[in-house]
Amino acid sequence: MSPLRAEARLLLRSGRNLFAVILLLMLTSAAVWSGLVQMDAQRATIERVEREQTRDLAAVEAAQAGPKGEAGYNAYYAFMLTQDPPPALAFAAIGQRDLQPFVLRIRALGLEAQRYDSENYNAELALPGVFDWAFVLIYLAPLVIIALTHDMVTAEREAGRLRLLLSLPGSGLWRRRTGLRYALVLAALALPLITGAIIAGAPVAGTFGIMLAAALYCAFWFGLALLIGAALRASATAAAAMIGCWIVPTLVIPTLGNAAIAGAIPAGKGIDLTLAQREVVHKGWDIPKEETFEPFFVNHPEWRGKEEFEGRFHWKWYYAMHQVGDETVAQDVADYRGALTARDKWTSRLGLILPGVGTMNVMHRLADTDSTAGFAYQDSIAAYHERLRKFYYPYMFNDKAFTRADFAQIPRYTSRVPGGSLPAGSLVALLLAAALFLWLGARKVTRVSSARDSRPKDD
Amino acid sequence: MAQGTAEPAIELAGVQHSYGTAPVLRGLDLSVQRGEIYALLGGNGAGKSTTLSALLGFIAPSSGSVRVCGIDPVSDPRGARAQMAYVPENVSLYDHLTARENIAYFLALAGHDTGASVIEPALGAVGLDSQAWDRRMSGFSKGMRQKVAIALALARDVPVLLLDEPTSGLDPRAVLEFNGLLDTARERQVAVLMVTHDLVSAVDIADRIGFLTAGRIEEEQQAGEGARFDLNALHDRYAGTGQAI
Numbered sequence: 001m002s003p004l005r006a007e008a009r010l011l012l013r014s015g016r017n018l019f020a021v022i023l024l025l026m027l028t029s030a031a032v033w034s035g036l037v038q039m040d041a042q043r044a045t046i047e048r049v050e051r052e053q054t055r056d057l058a059a060v061e062a063a064q065a066g067p068k069g070e071a072g073y074n075a076y077y078a079f080m081l082t083q084d085p086p087p088a089l090a091f092a093a094i095g096q097r098d099l100q101p102f103v104l105r106i107r108a109l110g111l112e113a114q115r116y117d118s119e120n121y122n123a124e125l126a127l128p129g130v131f132d133w134a135f136v137l138i139y140l141a142p143l144v145i146i147a148l149t150h151d152m153v154t155a156e157r158e159a160g161r162l163r164l165l166l167s168l169p170g171s172g173l174w175r176r177r178t179g180l181r182y183a184l185v186l187a188a189l190a191l192p193l194i195t196g197a198i199i200a201g202a203p204v205a206g207t208f209g210i211m212l213a214a215a216l217y218c219a220f221w222f223g224l225a226l227l228i229g230a231a232l233r234a235s236a237t238a239a240a241a242m243i244g245c246w247i248v249p250t251l252v253i254p255t256l257g258n259a260a261i262a263g264a265i266p267a268g269k270g271i272d273l274t275l276a277q278r279e280v281v282h283k284g285w286d287i288p289k290e291e292t293f294e295p296f297f298v299n300h301p302e303w304r305g306k307e308e309f310e311g312r313f314h315w316k317w318y319y320a321m322h323q324v325g326d327e328t329v330a331q332d333v334a335d336y337r338g339a340l341t342a343r344d345k346w347t348s349r350l351g352l353i354l355p356g357v358g359t360m361n362v363m364h365r366l367a368d369t370d371s372t373a374g375f376a377y378q379d380s381i382a383a384y385h386e387r388l389r390k391f392y393y394p395y396m397f398n399d400k401a402f403t404r405a406d407f408a409q410i411p412r413y414t415s416r417v418p419g420g421s422l423p424a425g426s427l428v429a430l431l432l433a434a435a436l437f438l439w440l441g442a443r444k445v446t447r448v449s450s451a452r453d454s455r456p457k458d459d
Numbered sequence: 460m461a462q463g464t465a466e467p468a469i470e471l472a473g474v475q476h477s478y479g480t481a482p483v484l485r486g487l488d489l490s491v492q493r494g495e496i497y498a499l500l501g502g503n504g505a506g507k508s509t510t511l512s513a514l515l516g517f518i519a520p521s522s523g524s525v526r527v528c529g530i531d532p533v534s535d536p537r538g539a540r541a542q543m544a545y546v547p548e549n550v551s552l553y554d555h556l557t558a559r560e561n562i563a564y565f566l567a568l569a570g571h572d573t574g575a576s577v578i579e580p581a582l583g584a585v586g587l588d589s590q591a592w593d594r595r596m597s598g599f600s601k602g603m604r605q606k607v608a609i610a611l612a613l614a615r616d617v618p619v620l621l622l623d624e625p626t627s628g629l630d631p632r633a634v635l636e637f638n639g640l641l642d643t644a645r646e647r648q649v650a651v652l653m654v655t656h657d658l659v660s661a662v663d664i665a666d667r668i669g670f671l672t673a674g675r676i677e678e679e680q681q682a683g684e685g686a687r688f689d690l691n692a693l694h695d696r697y698a699g700t701g702q703a704i
Contacts (some may be wrong), residue, residue, distance in 0.1 A: 006567035022466050158552040164608075167515050167621075168569040169537045169547035 005327060007176045011184070025188040026082040027136050032196035033133045035091035038098070039200070046083045046103050053081040053105065061407045069402035071395030072315025075388070079105035080413060082384060084377040085416035087368040088202035092210060093134035093360075095369030104381060105171060108388040110322035112277040112329055115381055116270030133193055133361040137214050138356050141185060146242040148181045149225035151235035153448055158235060162448070174226070174445045182222050189214055206366050209422050213362040216427070219434035220355045226441025230448055250356045257354070261346045266339045267339030273332055277325040284321035296320040299327060307396040316396040323389065337375070344371045352429040361426045368420035380416045387411045466529060467620050468493045468542075469621030474513060475674075476521035483509045484520065485674035493618060496641055496651040496662030511621055514652070515545060524628070542570075543619035544612035548627055550604045554597035558587065558607045561596060562612075565611050581614035582607075586636055602633035609640055618669055620655040622646055626660040638664045650653030672680040673679060 011017050058076060064073045108116050153174070156162040165173060190211055197207040225242055232238040284292050293307045296410045300323075308314065351358030364370035391411055395402050467490035474487040483506045491497040501507045512518045513525050516532030516539055532539035552561040556637055562581065563573040567684045571577065582592050585606040596604065605625070612620055626634045641664050644651055655661050661668055 001563055001567045001573040003567045003570070006564045006573070007562065010553060010556065010564055013560075110507035160549040161549055161551055161553075162518070163515070164545060164547050164550075165568070166517065167540055167543075168565065168571050170568045171537065173568065227524070263570070 003170055003172070004176055004180070007180055010377050011177075011180055013122045017148055017181075020144045021184045021188055024136075024141060024144040024185065027140055027189070028189050029192040030275075031133045031136045032091065032192040035094060035375060036196055036199060036401070038094060038130075039086040039091045042086050042097065042102050044361065046085055049081060049083070049103050049105070053079070061381060061404060065402055065404045065407035066074050066317055067401055067403060069404075069406075070315060071392045071400070071402040071406075071416070072318060074402050074410075075108040075315075075319070075392045077107075078410065079107055080384075080388065080410070081105050082377075082413040083371075083415055083417060087420055088200045089197070089206045089210065089367040089420060090369045091196050091200050092132060092202075093363035093367040093369055094132045094270060095134075095364035095367060095372050096371055097369045098130050098373040100377070101179055102348065102377075106385055106388075108319065108322075108385070108392050110277050110281060110325045111382060111385045112326050112333060113274050113281070113322075115378065116274050124323060133189075133196070134360060134367075137189060137217065137363075138360055140188060140216075141218060141244050142250065144188075145181070145185060145218065145221045145225055146246065147227055148185070149178070149222065150239040150242050152177055152226075153229045153445060154233060154235040154238050157233060162183050166448070174448070175442075178222055178226060178441075182218060183407075184287070185218055186211075186215060189218070205400055210367045213359050213366070213427060213430060215428075216430040216434040217355055220430070220437050223437030223439070223441040227437060227444050230441065230444040249354050253354060254350065254357050257350045258347070261350075265339050265342045265346070267343065268336055270331070270336065273329055273336060276329045276332060280325040280328045284324065289317055292317060292321050292324055295324050296325065297324045299323075300393075303393065303397045314396075316393075319392070319396060320344070340371065341375070348418075348426065352457040355430055355433045358426045358430050358433075362423055362430065365426075366420050367417045373419065376419060378418055380413075384411070384413045462481055465493070467491060468524075468528055469497075469514065469652055470524075470526040471513065472524050473692040474510075474520045474525060476513065476518055476520045478509075483674050484513070484523075486523070487671075487675050489518060489669060489676055490635060491619075491650045493650045495646055495666045496645055496653065496664055498665035498668045499654045499671055500656070500658060500668060501654075502656075505671040506674040507671055508623060509543070509674075511654055513625055514539075514543070514621060516540065522631075527650060542617055543621055544614055544615045544617045545621045546605075546608045546625060548574060548624035550601075550608040552596055552604060552607060557590045557593045558582065558597055558599070558603075558610075561607060562591060562611045562614055566614055569615060571615055577614050578610075579628050581610040583608045584613055602629050605633070605637070609637070613640075613644070618649060620649050620651045622651065622655075624655055624657075625653055626655065626657050626704065634660055634663075665671065 060074060060077045064070070064077060082104050086097060086102070090097055103117075104115060151158075153162075155164055191209065193214075194207065196202075223243060228241050229238050229243065232241060289307075297304045297307075303316075307320075309316065347357065348361055351361040359371070365372065388411060391409070394400065395406065469489070469491040474484050476484040483504075487506065487510060489497075489499070489510070495672065499510065510517065513520055514527055514532060516536030519533045527539040528542040528608055530542060531537040537591045552686070553564065556564060559582070561576050566573045566577065574575055579592070583589070587603060587606045589625065591599070591603060594609065599607070609613050609625075626637060629637060638660070641651060641653075645666075653665070666681070667679055668680045669679045671677070
């Protein structure tokens with residue numbers, strides 16, 4: 001029997017160790033299943049909205065489009081679907097997808113009054129957090145690693161086996177023990193992930209990238225556990241120290257860091273932009289129409305001279321009012337986006353020194369479910385909304401009828417291409433943290449056989 | 460006794476070692492031949508376990524030389540450890556493994572064959588009931604655990620055996636059985652160094668007894684041919700090391 005096989009038998013015959021590994025496997029499997037179900041639910045929602053969309057548009061077309069059809073009515077009633085289907089790896093790292101909208105029906109009215117509609121109930125979703133593979137990796141896997149390693153050295157000392165083990169001529173005892181535990185933890189994480197990736201049709205490179213980040217994150221924890229376990233003499237003390245190391249950099253510092261970032265970089269709420277835009281629009285009803293058209297012509301001079309109309313209402317004035325509303329709050333929108341982007345950057349920087357945050361950043365970027373992905377969807381909505389306006393304005397300003405043929409020409413939204421990428425900086429920081437702590441841990445455990453560690457209590 | 464004239468299996472010459480500023484070994488000279496059982500007696504702090512640590516290569520003496528079958532445990536710890544088996548005082552093997560599995564585990568770590576042809580004769584030699592071979596060790600008595608540890612040492616079939624307080628906590632019958640095992644080891648030409656507080660046990664089995672006082676051998680006594688030690692004289696000598704029986 002090889003030493004490795006002997007070590008594997010010793011490890012797996014221990015009920016506690018076996019329980020820890022099986023528990024991790026079950027949690028990971030449950031998380032993958034939960035992620036797949038949640039992403040399927042998002043796809044199902046998008047499909048359901050698409051079906052409703054088809055029916056709604058048919059009704060609007062029948063009621064509003066025709067030889068005497070008005071573009072303004074059509075634009076008013078035609079809600080156009082935009083959607084951000086879950087990327088294939090989203091099941092593993094859901095990220096912001098449960099908070100940010102993934103489907104939004106918009107009209108050619110003011111954009112800013114529409115795109116933050118879901119913000120008021122998303123806050124409730126943020127409270128319980130999300131249970132996905134990344135959550136199990138970041139928060140639960142370290143606890144399993146602690147359970148497997150906290151007494152790897154100290155239990156031998158406490159049981160009086162340490163001198164016997166060290167008296168044997170073989171080598172690589174701690175390397176084998178750590179390596180086996182590392183392999184088991186990685187297997188418990190990888191098997192469900194790979195199964196989920198196959199089911200979701202996830203790209204091999206992305207799946208590999210996520211596993212690479214997970215392997216580095218676990219290596220960091222094994223290094224830390226080895227360092228503490230070899231440095232302390234009692235199992236209970238080692239366990240307490242490791243739990244402390246889990247709480248502080250995984251829970252306390254990220255929470256304080258996020259609070260500090262939020263305090264240092266204030267950002268309003270999207271709903272405030274909605275209200276501000278609506279106030280401008282509502283004010284437009286009470287002011288002379290030229291006070292709406294003049295700011296409108298600043299950015300759309302091509303329609304100057306076509307603003308005259310008979311009567312008190314015309315769609316071109318109504319839509320110009322909405323556009324001016326958007327443009328009035330444009331700086332606020334830019335500031336809001338800038339603040340969110342700055343917060344995102346600082347969170348990334350936090351990830352360079354906190355492996356948990358760094359791993360989370362890598363996961364969400366690879367899965368394309370982070371704030372960057374949310375911003376990209378928002379940008380694609382804005383671009384699409386611009387296309388809608390440009391499509392409708394000629395009909396309104398030229399007083400052209402909006403026929404069924406025109407209705408068929410209404411631009412349709414094209415989903416953005418998922419843009420998951422490997423954040424090299426975060427990955428390198430993770431690699432360095434893992435390498436540093438593995439080195440420190442290996443160095444410390446090698447010294448276990450030194451005079452101090454092997455010194456008899458009673459000579 | 461089968462003491463030979465060849466190179467000693469265990470040899471310490473002028474060994475000095477300190478823990479911090481506290482000297483523990485102060486010019487220790489000790490040698491054990493193959494086929495010899497040497498009992499090293501001494502009180503607390505006399506340097507008994509430190510002597511074992513020096514032989515196992517756990518510590519590097521500040522001066523003097525240590526050799527196990529001619530190998531320096533400091534410069535070649537693996538080579539030296541391959542020549543010796545160590546049985547610690549409180550034998551606590553893995554409770555969730557059986558006796559057989561425990562021996563197989565430690566043999567595997569030592570790079571030895573772990574087959575039944577190696578393990579079963581060793582377990583048989585120490586007199587452990589064969590029904591206990593495949594039972595988890597959580598229910599084993601101290602004596603049974605001691606037997607498994609000795610079986611492990613025998614299974615390794617090495618020329619040097621280091622025993623740290625081997626009869627501590629054993630009942631009288633177990634001590635007699637243990638002495639029988641050491642007789643077997645002697646017959647196999649194994650050099651045995653046992654570190655002990657137990658003068659009676661040492662007298663019963665040892666070929667030579669060394670009294671370790673303040674880090675050096677103050678006196679050695681050798682059993683005469685077919686004769687036993689004078690227990691009364693030994694008691695008076697031993698009491699001087701700081702630990703009475």
